[in-house]
Amino acid sequence: MSCSPEHTSIDLSKLKLLNSGGDLAEYRAKLQGDKNPDRKIVSVCTGTGCKAYKCDSLAEALRDEVCKAGLEEKVEIVATGCHGFCERGALMVIYPEEILYQKVKSENAADIVAKTLAKGEVIEELLFVDPVSGKKCTKENDIPFYKHQQQELMHGGRMLDPRKIDDYIARDGYSALVKVLGEMKGDEVIDQITKSGLRGRGGGGFPTGVKWRTCKDAPGEQRYVICNADEGDPGAYMDRSLLEGNPHLIIEGMIIGAFAIGSSQGYVYVRNEYPLAVSNLTTALEQARAMGLLGKSILGSDFSFDIKVVRGGGAFVCGESTALMASLEGYVGEPRAKHIHTVEQGLYDQPSNLNNVETWANVPLIINKGVDWFTGIGTGDVSKNPWGGSKGTKIFSLVGKVNNTGLVEVPMGATLRQIIFDIGGGIRDGKKFKGVQTGGPSGGCLPEKFLDQPVDFDELTKAGSMMGSGGMIVMDEDTCMVDFARYFLNFLRDESCGKCTTCREGLKRMWELTNDICEGRGTQKHIEKLESLAKVVMDGSLCALGQTAANPVLSTLKYYREEYEGHIERGECIGRVCKPLISFHITAECNGCNLCALNCPYDAISGEKKKGDTYKIDQDKCTKCRICYQSCKFDAIDIRTGTQG
Amino acid sequence: MIDIVIDGKTIQAEQGASLLQTALDNGIDIPHLCYHPAVEAYGACRLCLVEVTAESHGRKKTKLTTSCNYPVLPGIEVVTDSENIRENRKGVLELLIARAPKAKRVRELAAEYGVDAQAYPVSGEECILCGLCIQVCKDVMGVEALGFIGRGDKKDVGTPFDDLSKECIGCASCASVCPTQCIEVIDTADTRELPRWRAIHKLVRCRICGKAVATEKHLAHLKKTVNMDEDVRSVCPTCRREFYAKQAMAEGHM
Numbered sequence: 001m002s003c004s005p006e007h008t009s010i011d012l013s014k015l016k017l018l019n020s021g022g023d024l025a026e027y028r029a030k031l032q033g034d035k036n037p038d039r040k041i042v043s044v045c046t047g048t049g050c051k052a053y054k055c056d057s058l059a060e061a062l063r064d065e066v067c068k069a070g071l072e073e074k075v076e077i078v079a080t081g082c083h084g085f086c087e088r089g090a091l092m093v094i095y096p097e098e099i100l101y102q103k104v105k106s107e108n109a110a111d112i113v114a115k116t117l118a119k120g121e122v123i124e125e126l127l128f129v130d131p132v133s134g135k136k137c138t139k140e141n142d143i144p145f146y147k148h149q150q151q152e153l154m155h156g157g158r159m160l161d162p163r164k165i166d167d168y169i170a171r172d173g174y175s176a177l178v179k180v181l182g183e184m185k186g187d188e189v190i191d192q193i194t195k196s197g198l199r200g201r202g203g204g205g206f207p208t209g210v211k212w213r214t215c216k217d218a219p220g221e222q223r224y225v226i227c228n229a230d231e232g233d234p235g236a237y238m239d240r241s242l243l244e245g246n247p248h249l250i251i252e253g254m255i256i257g258a259f260a261i262g263s264s265q266g267y268v269y270v271r272n273e274y275p276l277a278v279s280n281l282t283t284a285l286e287q288a289r290a291m292g293l294l295g296k297s298i299l300g301s302d303f304s305f306d307i308k309v310v311r312g313g314g315a316f317v318c319g320e321s322t323a324l325m326a327s328l329e330g331y332v333g334e335p336r337a338k339h340i341h342t343v344e345q346g347l348y349d350q351p352s353n354l355n356n357v358e359t360w361a362n363v364p365l366i367i368n369k370g371v372d373w374f375t376g377i378g379t380g381d382v383s384k385n386p387w388g389g390s391k392g393t394k395i396f397s398l399v400g401k402v403n404n405t406g407l408v409e410v411p412m413g414a415t416l417r418q419i420i421f422d423i424g425g426g427i428r429d430g431k432k433f434k435g436v437q438t439g440g441p442s443g444g445c446l447p448e449k450f451l452d453q454p455v456d457f458d459e460l461t462k463a464g465s466m467m468g469s470g471g472m473i474v475m476d477e478d479t480c481m482v483d484f485a486r487y488f489l490n491f492l493r494d495e496s497c498g499k500c501t502t503c504r505e506g507l508k509r510m511w512e513l514t515n516d517i518c519e520g521r522g523t524q525k526h527i528e529k530l531e532s533l534a535k536v537v538m539d540g541s542l543c544a545l546g547q548t549a550a551n552p553v554l555s556t557l558k559y560y561r562e563e564y565e566g567h568i569e570r571g572e573c574i575g576r577v578c579k580p581l582i583s584f585h586i587t588a589e590c591n592g593c594n595l596c597a598l599n600c601p602y603d604a605i606s607g608e609k610k611k612g613d614t615y616k617i618d619q620d621k622c623t624k625c626r627i628c629y630q631s632c633k634f635d636a637i638d639i640r641t642g643t644q645g
Numbered sequence: 646m647i648d649i650v651i652d653g654k655t656i657q658a659e660q661g662a663s664l665l666q667t668a669l670d671n672g673i674d675i676p677h678l679c680y681h682p683a684v685e686a687y688g689a690c691r692l693c694l695v696e697v698t699a700e701s702h703g704r705k706k707t708k709l710t711t712s713c714n715y716p717v718l719p720g721i722e723v724v725t726d727s728e729n730i731r732e733n734r735k736g737v738l739e740l741l742i743a744r745a746p747k748a749k750r751v752r753e754l755a756a757e758y759g760v761d762a763q764a765y766p767v768s769g770e771e772c773i774l775c776g777l778c779i780q781v782c783k784d785v786m787g788v789e790a791l792g793f794i795g796r797g798d799k800k801d802v803g804t805p806f807d808d809l810s811k812e813c814i815g816c817a818s819c820a821s822v823c824p825t826q827c828i829e830v831i832d833t834a835d836t837r838e839l840p841r842w843r844a845i846h847k848l849v850r851c852r853i854c855g856k857a858v859a860t861e862k863h864l865a866h867l868k869k870t871v872n873m874d875e876d877v878r879s880v881c882p883t884c885r886r887e888f889y890a891k892q893a894m895a896e897g898h899m
Contacts, residue, residue, distance in 0.1 A: 315796065317796070332793065337688060337711075337714045337715070339710075339714070339715055339716055339718075340716075492797075493797050493798045494796075494797045494798070494799075495796070495797060496796065496797045496798070497796050497797070497800075498774065498793070498795070498796045498797050498798065498799075498800030499687075499688075499689050499774075499776075500688070500689060500691050501689065501690055501691045501692075501737055501740055501741060501773065501774075502691050502736070502737060502740065504774070504797065504798055504800060505740035505741070505743070505744055505798070506736075506740055507797075507798070508798040509740065509743070509765050512765070512766070529764070532736065533736065535732075535733075535736070536732075536733055536736030536737065536740075539694075539709050539729075539733050540691045540694060540709070540733050540736065540737060541691070542688060542711070
């Protein structure tokens with residue numbers, strides 16, 4: 001037989017219309033029975049990160065080789081969602097052996113099929129080498145990055161093709177929906193979600209069940225359920241990966257929520273910059289609709305509900321609930337006053353229940369696995385008070401100066417140290433940890449003394465930061481905390497909608513003040529002004545963007561005040577970042593290789609080609625571009641600051 | 646009508662009404678720039694901050710909020726002047742005077758609150774982006790010639806593509822509500838210019854006394870929206886009164 005590329009688009013008219021839960025169970029049994037139970041499954045990550053490493057051609061090459069080798073009955077290639085370890089893409093895992101290959105290229109496909117899939121031989125070159133221990137890891141669970149995680153939400157997406165509803169159904173997909181439609185009343189669903197202690201994953205941490213209850217009880221002709229997929233924190237992509245990798249999980253969560261609340265219309269508000277998420281979600285919705293899992297009379301019941309995808313134009317502020325609803329209505333994404341909550345009067349002035357992608361993704365799991373399973377994970381006690389703890393797992397986007405970057409899912413209450421050092425493998429290049437930014441632009445920055453702080457909704461807030469939606473940026477000793485605060489102010493002054501004087505003008509002025517400090521013009525008055533202005537911005541602004549915008553400044557002023565003072569009093573930037581406060585010098589370590597002089601774009605370096613300190617940098621010509629520093633093989637470039645300079 | 650407490654005094658107010666308007670109606674002054682009773686409160690300038698204590702989930706909570714868009718609700722207690730409120734208003738005024746140092750109303754308020762006019766480098770704008778011009782154009786005149794452009798600290802007000810708007814009728818309502826008087830209106834013998842919107846309109850003169858009545862487009866707009874005789878429309882308000890008075894006398898009503 002000939003080996004032709006797989007058809008990725010599924011003919012909707014050939015999908016079976018399911019009229020009951022029994023139909024679905026029968027269909028699932030058939031799907032499971034059709035496949036060889038002893039087959040090997042090759043899960044090839046086709047998330048956005050791995051796409052940059054050409055994972056699509058890798059998956060195609062693997063299919064081709066499997067076909068050529070006649071292994072089609074024994075091996076299934078699955079193009080899945082994000083595996084999380086994005087910096088090591090393209091990633092693939094062979095089950096049941098759990099052999100993980102990283103940095104795989106399509107040229108490796110023939111070898112992988114001939115050696116590993118046909119003969120069980122492991123290809124050493126494709127294994128992950130732990131940068132901390134230097135050990136080669138064969139199985140994914142040998143890798144510290146995976147070993148210390150608890151993937152509940154992400155695991156499903158790593159085993160199925162998000163473009164095929166059959167894959168989701170075969171793995172018990174939509175069974176929570178069947179349970180809800182067949183056995184439960186709306187109020188029971190709300191009770192279960194409330195008892196589970198599930199709290200809003202977008203960062204607010206409001207108990208989901210309480211929100212659903214308020215929405216259900218609010219008077220209105222039409223109730224809406226909305227999925228907030230307008231993720232915009234710098235460096236964060238948890239929701240993106242979930243939507244791309246397992247869209248049916250979110251859809252199932254929304255249908256259950258709509259059933260509980262009594263809604264017939266849902267919306268997913270997703271950023272247009274997430275093309276793969278938009279595409280996979282749209283495909284998933286079409287397939288679900290064609291099978292009677294969405295639309296009129298879902299699974300033959302008298303419950304009808306449909307979902308529309310609305311693409312956002314990329315304004316950060318549209319992640320704020322009222323701005324999002326304004327944008328959904330076709331207006332400019334500006335927040336509105338929330339004296340009456342959106343669950344009572346939101347979209348088109350109707351009761352509207354908005355939850356984040358990750359919150360929705362938790363719903364089918366709670367229904368299927370039960371309240372006790374969920375409350376068994378996490379911190380605190382939610383049996384009497386839904387605010388009493390943080391339950392379940394949380395996905396974090398671990399980025400910055402750690403050895404292993406990517407998406408990590410851990411139980412609530414895992415400490416910063418576990419995430420950054422056990423999973424993240426600590427700081428790169430043997431540098432020292434300086435701080436971790438959690439909660440995106442609304443969060444704060446925490447120093448080393450908080451490393452053993454459990455990460456959940458309440459603990460990080462006590463320390464002056466917040467868990468937020470799950471962004472986690474790790475910084476090493478080469479980071480300047482004033483520059484860091486300036487970065488977030490710059491982000492926010494641009495992303496503010498500009499309505500409130502306090503946010504629009506205040507953030508601009510706060511940016512100017514930090515910029516003055518970074519450029520060596522700061523005085524003690526600058527710090528005082530930053531502190532007093534921060535209060536005006538936080539107290540005087542309408543929405544959460546402005547109300548939390550000063551957090552990066554306030555937390556760095558609290559924990560790294562000596563850096564601000566160093567800039568002001570001694571012209572010293574200890575992170576060696578702020579250009580006006582640093583200078584570059586060549587030390588006696590110089591080997592005379594001339595590489596720095598060759599690379600210098602401004603001809604600022606000259607000297608005699610011999611060992612010793614003959615090379616000099618002309619400070620008038622130097623633009624502090626760092627190229628010499630980065631290209632020197634002998635660590636002979638010294639960056640001086642403050643009194644050293 | 647319900648009872649609410651403002652600065653310790655019990656006041657009768659209409660539920661849902663603007664808290665700021667209610668205070669003003671009762672002789673309690675709260676500084677404001679972007680509020681105008683003719684349009685829905687937008688809450689941009691942040692000067693009308695007050696402290697509202699309300700019950701939520703069985704607990705009393707006090708928060709700082711703008712009073713213009715806060716509705717009168719049963720049981721609320723309002724404080725319109727406190728150390729905290731003054732500090733915040735002062736902070737807002739520092740920001741506003743740095744943005745619009747020439748604006749008379751901003752300067753008056755800044756002086757009243759003892760604000761340091763040199764707290765920040767002056768940016769020399771005159772507009773404070775309160776949005777009243779946009780709202781009055783859209784919601785009162787029904788025209789929509791103006792809108793906000795951009796966001797964040799690059800936000801601005803203008804016409805589409807900063808060009809002469811086809812929609813603008815030259816009524817100058819925008820100028821009349823502007824709290825910083827930064828929309829200039831230049832009337833010459835037969836034109837009206839609004840340089841901020843790059844608009845030049847033909848003025849129609851009163852056929853009786855020769856004074857400017859309105860722009861041609863404004864009169865055309867009135868023809869569509871107001872039931873008024875053609876004869877009357879092209880006559881200035883003074884002559885119009887005279888016209889109606891004479892008509893009434895001739896018909897023997899007076």
